[in-house]
Amino acid sequence: MSYPQTASLAHFKLPAIDNEPMYSYAPSSVERQKLQAAVEEMRAQAPFEVPVVINGERIFTGKTEKQVNPSEHKQVLCTFHQADAALTQKAIDGALAARDRWEALPFNERAAVFLKAADLLSTKYRYKLMAATMLGQGKNIWQAEIDTAAELADFFRFNCKYAEEMYHQQPPKNAPGVWNRVEYRALDGFVYAVTPFNFTAIAGNLPGAPALMGNVVVWKPSLMAVYSNYLVFQLLEEAGLPAGVIQFIPGPAIEITETVLASPDFSSLHFTGSTQVFRTLWKNIANNIDNFKSYPRIVGETGGKNYHMLHPDLESSDLKHAALQTIRGAFEYQGQKCSATSRVYVPKALAAEYKSYLVQEHAKITQGPVHEFQHFSGPVISQVSFDKIKSYIDYAASAEDCEILAGGKYDDSVGYYVQPTVIATTNPKTKTMVEEIFGPVVTVYEYEGSFEETCKLIGETTEYALTGALFAHNRENIVMGTNLLRHTAGNFYVNDKSTGAVVGQQPFGGGRASGTNDKAGSLTLLTRFVSTRSIKENFVPIEDFSYPSNLQ
């Protein structure tokens, strides 16, 4: 095998890494016009055809599925070809063949691919990728902007910064005549990235972060996000990612996963999705443990049942703020964020006022297809999702301990529309306070017990610990709540909503059933995709094998 030139004749400095600036898309702004053109063009040209891509080769298997536009489900956004077990094996073999050359490339060359990808994304691909995420995944403009333009570019750029920091971490001591080094090797095999539908950025980061660290990756995208994910793959190719480093294989999850886990070279799972699927994967990995060459790294970020906790010390203006943040936290992107606000704890004395703000603001929400830019709310992703969310609303409508305060309607005749819904309950452990719904439904519980008891209740109500927010006025109460709620959320907010973590600002992930908490967008995550080698070099020959302590 011939290797590329690998000399690195300087310690290169990365360009300054910053968050991608976000555009406003105000009416008549240039960016809004460009986005409108991209959306219209995409709607007119769909359906697109998406192949499997292995070693850079486009493979049209003929075994196809469709990704529809959830705003108007008769419209097919793309028809995609699916990989089977044989193609998955081909993808694994190809990735392993690409591995040595990719890992041997100096870090600055690997970083350059991702820095270029981020720049392509924020310029040439920005509106196309946003349009694909809007039409394929049902995001409105702002939700698409924070996801595909900002967060994905941030992941690519900040990963480079964190990797550079990691590479600088070297042993602090060298004995006389010795030089100690630590080398951050890629994992010994390939990484399997299994990605969710709801964030194009997460879909790009799950294969992207391990690849930056020198790994090769087999990427199985969500079948409900194939088109935007394929564009991400194409932009990585255009940025110079060598063929085979990331293999793009949409297809049946179980068949692909069985082939992956049968490979002795499987070295890591990088997963984001539901808790149930993650647990299944974990068990399957454990059951195959005797087959693997190394102990696979398992990294998974999963579900949430995220809360807003209101302290009794809140004043009227604080309550209005908390209600507005609840509307955003619960209903942005139709509640389809793992971090979505899904349960609220409000002291009884403040409940009437808080709920009146919620109902008043809820009445201003409009819902419609995402190509009509004015709507705050759009469709949920699929028929399965629609049916599941509907079943929770039906439950609340008939349960004695629940009352629907606002919303509660749904209609799947044109698109998968579920009205943002506010439920009030007298039972802190009613179904909608406990289970992840992953839709635009929030339940409000009026607490009569003390603040301390209710913080305890929050921790005992669900198996999740992803995000949570405390709304309180006085500093001492903020400190007390922060301490009492310590293990209830991996991302904790004070006087802010439970959603909207920004790469480089709030590394993201939760504990308990919500995941391994390796924190997407951080150095910690990158450490999971390297296997360090300690190197000790001795400069001074020895003259005797015995030690002074051996002398008589």
Ligand SMILES: NC(=O)c1ccc[n+]([C@@H]2O[C@H](COP(=O)([O-])OP(=O)(O)OC[C@H]3O[C@@H](n4cnc5c(N)ncnc54)[C@H](O)[C@@H]3O)[C@@H](O)[C@H]2O)c1
């Ligand atoms: N914690 C986080 O950072 C985070 C971020 C985004 C989404 N999520 C969670 O993801 C879920 C929503 O996303 P989703 O609907 O795409 O999740 P999902 O679990 O249904 O699917 C995620 C991925 O797993 C694949 N999959 C499904 N069944 C599988 C199986 N048996 N074996 C292997 N792969 C399988 C899917 O095809 C998809 O690619 C929610 O629970 C949400 O909370 C968590």
Ligand SMILES: N[C@@H](CCC=O)C(=O)O
């Ligand atoms: N990181 C996102 C949520 C990702 C899950 O879907 C947030 O902080 O709102």
